[in-house]
Amino acid sequence: MLSLSRVYVRFIFVQYSLYxxxxxxxxxxEVNNMENKVYLVTGIAGNLGSSVASRLxxxxxxxxxxx
Amino acid sequence: xxxxxxxxxxxxxxxxxxxxxxxxxxxxxxxCIHCAAIVTVNPDYSPKVYAVNVQGTQNIVxxxxxxxxxxxxxxxxxxxxxxxxxxxxxxxxxxxxxxLVTGYYGKSKALGSQIVMDAVHNKNLNASIVFPTGIxxxxxxxxxxxxxxxxxxxxxxxxxxxxxxxxxxxVRDLAxxxxxxxxxxxxxxxxxxxxxxxxxxxxxxxxxxxxxxxEVTTILPSGIGKxxxxxxxxxxxxxxxxxxMTSFAVYNLVRNNNFDCTKARKELNFKTRPFEESISDxxxxxxREGKIAVSDKGKKHE
Numbered sequence: 504m505l506s507l508s509r510v511y512v513r514f515i516f517v518q519y520s521l522y523x524x525x526x527x528x529x530x531x532x533e534v535n536n537m538e539n540k541v542y543l544v545t546g547i548a549g550n551l552g553s554s555v556a557s558r559l560x561x562x563x564x565x566x567x568x569x570x
Numbered sequence: 571x572x573x574x575x576x577x578x579x580x581x582x583x584x585x586x587x588x589x590x591x592x593x594x595x596x597x598x599x600x601x602c603i604h605c606a607a608i609v610t611v612n613p614d615y616s617p618k619v620y621a622v623n624v625q626g627t628q629n630i631v632x633x634x635x636x637x638x639x640x641x642x643x644x645x646x647x648x649x650x651x652x653x654x655x656x657x658x659x660x661x662x663x664x665x666x667x668x669x670l671v672t673g674y675y676g677k678s679k680a681l682g683s684q685i686v687m688d689a690v691h692n693k694n695l696n697a698s699i700v701f702p703t704g705i706x707x708x709x710x711x712x713x714x715x716x717x718x719x720x721x722x723x724x725x726x727x728x729x730x731x732x733x734x735x736x737x738x739x740x741v742r743d744l745a746x747x748x749x750x751x752x753x754x755x756x757x758x759x760x761x762x763x764x765x766x767x768x769x770x771x772x773x774x775x776x777x778x779x780x781x782x783x784x785e786v787t788t789i790l791p792s793g794i795g796k797x798x799x800x801x802x803x804x805x806x807x808x809x810x811x812x813x814x815m816t817s818f819a820v821y822n823l824v825r826n827n828n829f830d831c832t833k834a835r836k837e838l839n840f841k842t843r844p845f846e847e848s849i850s851d852x853x854x855x856x857x858r859e860g861k862i863a864v865s866d867k868g869k870k871h872e
Contacts (some may be wrong), residue, residue: 544602544603547577555749565594
């Protein structure tokens with residue numbers, strides 16, 4: 504199912520810096536001692552991108568408990 | 571907006587803005603979720619669609635490679651996967667060939683998906699691809715096909731449908747699966763994210779129940795729909811104005827929409843809520859936004 508939407512022509516990115524406790528991240532070993540992950544989400548002007556962003560923020564709240 | 575979140579305005583076709591987007595503090599693992607795309611039912615080649623969906627994806631892949639991203643989840647589309655005959659379940663494929671799919675949007679998504687897969691194999695990029703079907707659900711401020719369909723239906727503008735089916739998944743379920751994919755999605759693997767097929771007749775019935783309107787019962791044969799689609803294509807080329815019922819839009823209705831999500835259910839814990847719930851929530855949201863008016867007897871009693 505496709506839409507013709509000029510809204511998607513605008514490209515707005517959101518850069519999430521979710522400083523999640525390392526022990527909450529399942530694949531932390533791949534990060535090799537990196538303390539933080541940054542989630543870069545493109546296309547938050549669209550419904551999907553904004554929903555992903557909302558979901559990440561909700562996860563960040565649960566995991567970090569700081570915002 | 572929490573202090574941990576930044577909004578960055580940029581352009582996937584502008585590598586300079588992407589460099590700034592990907593500039594993160596040292597000792598930080600980048601997880602990129604690439605949702606940006608132009609979605610169109612115009613079946614013809616478009617330089618803008620190519621620039622964003624193909625070159626933009628190449629730019630994101632290049633950035634992820636250069637900045638040693640921990641993970642890339644690329645949002646493609648089931649339009650990038652070749653159709654199978656009849657109602658044979660369509661499953662994931664390992665290569666994406668634009669010549670095997672219909673409509674320029676599908677071709678652009680096939681090209682973008684192959685760019686990601688090439689980077690997995692040639693540059694050791696840890697990437698997974700998700701392939702959503704149609705997207706539905708509330709808060710669609712782009713007013714995509716399902717929202718537009720609902721608005722037109724409630725305005726009484728839809729007096730007939732085309733024999734075919736919808737396969738649309740709730741955006742909230744998609745978001746859950748995509749975020750899970752950043753953690754459990756396997757490198758170089760694709761995941762179809764779809765829903766149950768709903769026929770046009772079922773769709774009209776659901777809408778009639780949800781909005782307490784008279785059910786539309788006229789369903790045109792697919793052949794008539796295809797003629798309307800071709801006529802819309804011609805009208806679009808002459809008037810240079812976007813058309814809704816293009817040949818590609820009709821194709822998406824009458825094609826085999828039976829997508830198999832078994833892999834995503836197993837590996838991404840992908841779950842879908844009932845389609846009726848998505849429509850109900852979308853109707854409620856459109857009403858709050860003042861886009862539709864549902865009669866009092868159609869409202870839910872709380």
